[in-house]
Amino acid sequence: MLHDESRALVVDPGDPQPVIKALQRLGVKLEAILVTHHHPDHTGGVKALRESTGAAVFGPARETIPEPLTRLQDHDLVMALGLSFKVIDIPGHTAGHIAYFCESNEGSPLLFCGDTLFSGGCGRLFEGTPAQMLASLDRLAALPEATRVCCTHEYTLSNLKFALAVDPHNEALIRYMESAQALRDNGQPTLPSSLALELQINPFLRSRLPALIRAAQSFDEKAHDEVSHFAALRQWKNQF
Ligand SMILES: [Zn+2]
Secondary structure (H helix, E strand, C coil): CEECCCEEEEECCCCHHHHHHHHHHHCCEEEEEECCCCCHHHHCCHHHHHHHHCCEEEEECCCCCCCCCEEECCCCEEEECCEEEEEEECCCCCCCCEEEEEEEECCEEEEEEECCEECCEECCCCCCCHHHHHHHHHHHHCCCCCCEEEECCCCHHHHHHHHHHHCCCCHHHHHHHHHHHHHHHCCCCCCCEEHHHHHHHCCCCCCCCHHHHHHHHHHCCCCCCHHHHHHHHHHHHHHC
């Protein structure tokens, strides 16, 4: 949830109840619901929240989302809370997955990337190909390094265990594992992350680097190009 002390927006409400409680606690009105993709743990609260608050719903052009909603595709702009969010098509996890990027909010850019980019990892390929996912991650990686990465699951520690297995000599990654573990031990989230950090530690943004290519080839000796190196890492993570 993002709010300005009078209005709020939420991204991918899987469950309406925590949102309703937060709106009441903060005394803010829900203005918009932004949906990144069709999975039920991202859309389960949409209908109840729209009906109880009258919030406008935005979602991807080509996925089944509870109607009515404004359907969005690449380069569309959404206004909410007086902020402008640019839509970026990022297929891979699902076929029509989108992200929302705000150039500036409280001094730094903001990215809502759903289940595509996680801290230390990326989403599973349920509907897209490795080539699509790699291209989608490339688009996100090209955003400003100061971008705060608001992904939709706290998978960081389990992602970092895999990241350390494939990139064990990465000092930034070793340090991040320690700080993320300390946050979780204190019941704190590791999120949002930042693009600058992800570029240093996330194996799925680093799959073209020699250490990650060697790791990919140790899993799949037939991997021979950037897409198959990426695919090998994603496949390895599925079994990890
Ligand atoms: Zn999903």
